[in-house]
Amino acid sequence: MLQELKMESRATMSAMRDTTSEKNVPKNESQKGGNLFLQTHGEAIAAGVSGALILLAWLGQSWLGSLDVICYLTAYVIGGFAKAREGLLAFIHEKKLDVNLLMLLAAAGAAGIGYWLEGALLIFIFALSGALEAYSEQKSRRDLSALMSMKPETARIIIGGKERRVPIEQLKVEDQVLVKPGEQIPVDGTVVRGMSEVNQAAITGESVPVEKGKGAEVFAGTLNGTGSLMIRVDRLLEESTFSRIVRLVQEAEEQQPSAQRTIERFEGWYVKVVLAVTALLLFLPPLLFSWSWSDAGYRAMVFMVVASPCAVVASIMPAVLAAMSNGARKGLLFKGGSYVQALADIGVVAFDKTGTLTHGELAVTDVVPLRDWSKDGVLKVAATLESLSEHPIAQAIIRKAQEKEMDVQRPEHFDSYTGRGVKVRWNGRHWRIGKPEWILSPDERDQLLPTLESEGKTVVCLANENGPVGLIALKDTIRTEAQMAIQALKKMGITTVMLTGDRRQTAEVIARQAGVDHVRAELLPESKVQAIRELEKTYGSVVMVGDGVNDAPALAGATVGIAMGAAGSDVALESAQVVLMNDDLNNLPKAIALGKRTGSVIRQNLVFALLMIGVLIGTNLFQGLPLPMGVVGHEGSTLLVILNGLRLLR
Structure with a gap:
């Protein structure tokens, strides 16, 4: 599904650019769109057609005559083709007996003893439950891979003041791209000019567009609003948030819950046991308990239907996929x-x-002036001294000064002392800014630092040749x-x-x-x-x-x-x-x-499915169960566990 969406997206973008082959593109796109439609809705359509044919045969028994068998047979083929093919391929290639093959044999057995309607109903409800299961899987994939259909292909780059469209792969870090109103943002980057609202639900799950201005971070695959943005490229496409999500989605689709793997292992030997018991029911009761051969055959077919673990197998994956889909919509x-x-x-x-x-970013929380200095004076000098440093503390001090619109200057001479701080010559004086241990005496530290440090703050000290002039406290905010x-x-x-x-x-x-x-x-x-x-x-x-x-x-x-x-x-x-x-x-x-909700739903499903199988098998063996009731009970329980799992989509 992901690959198909990826190919679809690329083909569509290519078609928009390729003006030399316009006549061929609609046909190709139409074919691909048709294939995608059938892949998405094929099982539901097959189930619907199968159900319509069964209804026609049942209502028209009096005037169709022997043609009703042809209607039932056609319903068998259309409704059961996908599951029969799946079961036969598993048997041929993996030597594996699964629930699909068991249903095929049960329906064929019902037809063999003259119960065409019951066999056709079995196929129809089985196809319907398969369509519901496919729906939950496709819904999950759509929510997990929403970005695939939005994959950026080109960007509008500004070179020498001129605008040019280039493939995303040609962009380099520090390039500047222009994104006009309503366009998709093609890169992870930082806004350097402009103001707009950006819909980034596909990346972050936020339902409301976020205002973006100078300095704001933007993501590839998100949608620009009504303003124009000039964006500096910070990460190449393969390193972008978009690409990381795609990789994570692909991993998610390859993973299977451990409980599901256990169920699938259980399914293999369980199907063999059901087939073996069915064979015993066919031959032993007439020999040991004076059952008629037709009665034994009927009960054996009912047993094969009601003992099938369809509901057990369907108890887990629809619920898990629905939960993954629910989570994806919320980020x-x-x-x-x-x-x-x-x-x-x-x-x-x-x-x-x-x-x-x-937040992982230090911010200035306190400026404590000493002697006759002011808070603004300490902050302005500190920002000037740190203006040549890339250290996170230095950057936090500079940001605080910029917020106050201070005129931050450049020092004349700058020496960095790793692990301690910096020495600077500026405005005719010698300055130091750094760890209090490097600047303050033990007595000064005991007097000035305990309160700030008890609040979990990092403290730097500013001093000139006459001694300390101020303290600046910083903290990573919660x-x-x-x-x-x-x-x-x-x-x-x-x-x-x-x-x-x-x-x-x-x-x-x-x-x-x-x-x-x-x-x-x-x-x-x-x-x-x-x-x-x-x-x-x-x-x-x-x-x-x-x-x-x-x-x-x-x-x-x-x-x-x-x-x-x-x-x-x-x-x-x-x-x-x-x-x-x-x-x-x-x-x-x-x-x-x-x-927790998913675990609860799965437990509900498994308990219900196993109880239903037990009740139906017991009723059939000790009292006798009509095949139509067996079909409705078995397939009805399968539909119910799938629908119960789909509640997690809410």
Whole structure:
């Protein structure tokens, strides 16, 4: 399906560009569109036609005569072709007996003993349940791969002030592309000029367009609104968020829930047992219990129908696919169905701190002037001294000065001292800015720092040759949604833990603000993995949420690793099994709730399906069950478990 969508998208874009072969394009596109329509709706159409033929044969028995058998036979072929082909191919190539082959034999057996209507009904309802199952799969694929039909092909690049359209593959980092109103944004980049609203639902799951101006980040595959944007290319196509999503979607489609794999293994030997018991029912009762051969044959056919594990087999995948589809619409990308189920039994959630619970970017929170200096004076000098540095602390100070529209100048001489700070000559004076330990005496530190450091803030000191003139405190601010997400997890009975490499004092301040239950600080990447193992022993299944390269081992080692999609590193995204595409932590409890709902629906389906099989088999063996009732009971239960699974689409 993905490949077809990809080819469809490319063909359509190519057709729009290729003006030399206009006459051939509509025909080719029409053929492809027709094929895609049949692939999407073929099973439903076949089931509908089969049902219509059965109704015609049943209503017209009096005037059709022997032609009613031809109608039934045609209904058999049209309704059962897809499933019969699937079952025969599995038998020929894999030597595997599956439920499709069992249904084919049951329908043929019913016809063989003269029950054409019952056999045709069996085929019709089986085809209808297959169409519903296909619907859930296609719905999931549509939601997971919405971007495939929006794949950017070309960009409008500005070279020497002139506008040119070029293939996406030719773009380089730092190129500038123009996106006009209503156009698709072709690259991951930063807005350098212009203002517009961008619909980025396909990437982040946000339902409302987001306003984008100078300095804002934009994603390939999103849709520009009413304004024009000039965008600097930050990432090439193969490194873009779009491409990463496509890779994750492809992985998701190859994954199967562990419970589904167990069911499929169970299906193989179960079908053999059903066929063996059917053979025994055909021959033993007439020899041992004085049943007539026709009665034995009838009950054997009923047994083959009602004992088929269709409802059991259909209990899992439609529900899981519906849940994946539901999550995709909200910005939750599951790499496979097994991870949806794994979320149902989570006992503890472990969070990284920087970039996960916090924004991952330092911001100036306090400016403390000393002696006769003012706050603005300290900030302006500090920004001037740091203007040649790329250090995150320096950039945060410069941003704060720019917010206040200060005139930041350049120093005359700049020396960097790794791990301590910088020495600068500016405006005829010698300055230092850096760690308090490098500048302040022990007594000064004891007097000035405890309050700021107790709040988890990083402090730098500004001094000239006459001594310290001010302190600047910075802090990585907590995400606004972190507290709500953690409260929601606690209401679900889930314990929360912070695993961070940061200092314990800073970590504990953030943990208190967010409401996290436990803190483990100053951890190396391998220490985080060890912590995950310890949490598993104490709480059972563990979710790890992170965004950085240092989180990748823990993400891979947890029961379910969840990565921040927009802020996350490539390594984190590769290691995780679930991605929060819009970095919204509120989606975390939603993901776990969705996993719990999915687990509940699957349990309901399996219990119901197994009970129905038991009741139908018992009734048939000890009392006798009419074949029409067996067909309706068996196939009705299959339809019900599929429909119950599709509730998760809501």
